[in-house]
Amino acid sequence: MKQTFLRYSPILLLTLAWEAAARLGLGAAFDLPPPSAVLVAWIGLLRDGDLVTNGAASLYRGAAGLGLAIVIGAVLGIVMAWWRPVRVALEPLVEIFYPLPKSALIPVTALWLGFGDGSKILLIFLGCMLPVTLGAFNGARASDRTLVWSARSMGAGRVRMLWDVVVPSALPELLNGIRTALALAFILLVSAELIVSQRGFGNLIGILGDNGSYDAMFAVVLTVAFLGFAADRVYQVLTARVLAWRE
Amino acid sequence: MDAQAPIVIDAVSHTYRPPRGRSVLALDDVSLEVHPREFVALLGPSGCGKSTLLYLIGGFLPVERGRILVDGSPVAGPGPDRGIVFQHFALFPWKTVRANVLYGLERAGLPRGEREARAQSFIDLVGLSGFEDAYPSHLSGGMKQRAAIARTLAVDPKTLLMDEPFGALDAQTRSLMQGELLAIWRRTPKTVIFVTHDVQEAVYLSDRVAVMSARPGRIKTIIDTRFDKSDPHCFKTKTFIDKVDEIWDLVRVEAMKAQEARA
Secondary structure (H helix, E strand, C coil), rough: HHHHHHHHHHHHHHHHHHHHHCCCCCHHCCCCHHHHHHHHHHHHHHHHHHHHHHHHHHHHHHHHHHHHHHHHHHHHHHHHHCCCCHHHHHHHHHHHHHHCCCHHHHHHHHHHHHHHHHHHHHHHHHHHHHHHHHHHHHHCCCCHHHHHHHHHHHHCCHHHHHHHHHHHHHHHHCCCCCCCCHHHHHHHHHHHHHHHCCCHHHHHHHHHHCCCHHHHHHHHHHHHHHHHHHHHHHHHHHHHHHHCCCC | CCCCCCEEEEEEEEEEEECCCEEEHHHHHHHEECCCCCEEEEEECCCHHHHHHHHHCCCCCCCCCCECCCCCCCCCCCCCCCEEEEECCCCCCCCHHHHHHHHHHHHHHCCCCHHHHHHHHHHHHCCCCCCCCCCCCCCCHHHHHHHHHHHHHHHCCCCEEEEECCCCCCCHHHHHHHHHHHHHHCCCCCCEEECCCCCHHHHHHHCCEEEECCCCEEEEEEEEECCCCCCCCCCCCCCCCHCCCCCHHHHHHHHHHHHHCCC
């Protein structure tokens, strides 16, 4: 507990310095409202429900898109690693698609599916799938052949062996890929909502900024930042638990 | 199944074709018969194809030229009648010792209670009682190999394929494990094919030693090494030392050839 406090104390110091700077009138030059005002605005947003409605929309989109990316991406990566025809067919596509800045797809998915949830889910799915696929692919390719052979010689069929040996062998790299995807999901979600949306955190940030409600805008920005941080922390704790056997 | 059928290796050749680089003839026209419940060592310099031969018998690599018969029928893939123990243990790192030993029993479809009892008896047999819930990463090399041996024996394969199983262990652990393997083998006689490049180990453990030539691997000679080994000090007897010397002379020539080929 004390350690955690010490670890994050620079954030507390920064907040205090920020408050002091804003109070002394230094913030006005950069449109930087004091944290105390941001907190008041945050409570206001929470009370009138704006934060919850928009947050729920964003989280739904993020979870759906990321969930699809994880399931389909993982299956694709493992199948690519263990079935040559699929690898030959898909490897060039993955190579071409991987470096494409996924934000370029924002107008494309909006054109296809409109301004609602569908376009965001598709965008996040497309943007997050490849890191998951590559993680699963690389992990599965590196499976130790003696583990594969051991399972086979103890009576496991090919599919059974895939599930019992290749999937757990791929897990560390797969989980790493998912962590990248998790961060990407936040970026894509907020960008898409800023540009083409009627709801969501990104949309709220845009509206508040346009209205000049900077206190509230900062409140939403910080909320998103905190959620991103919390998601990553929770994810790391879960990963450590799943991979406890590695030590 | 006919328990009396030997393992027949008949004119087997094998070529390795790496994705990049030149293909290599690893085994050239190898023939060998291993009798039921016999302990045979495949001895040769590294790169002579002795492990390849073992993998072919295991069904892990396809037999392209010649044929291998186990229990009268050609090998068509891996199966629980042929258990394998690898040099680097090949334990499932995400499973505990108990779960590793249970794996083959689950695949065999044994009822739960029987599985648990059988796994425990083999864990006890190899002296790992108290480490059932440990992950492999927490065990020493010798303990890992004990766990791997328990896992393989639990399935009760008729044939035990061992790929330099003690090669990664320190000298003391190795000699201890050799003694224990012999003791286990005497209690539950199985056909054992044991790959090694350690002459003493081969003479101590096996009934016959098949000495292989440097690449491409051929069987150069087969030497009978059956004599009384019940005495733990049989290492010091003249019979033992003479056998080791005799085989060393054969192997030395091949090891030198293998080195020249690499240079």
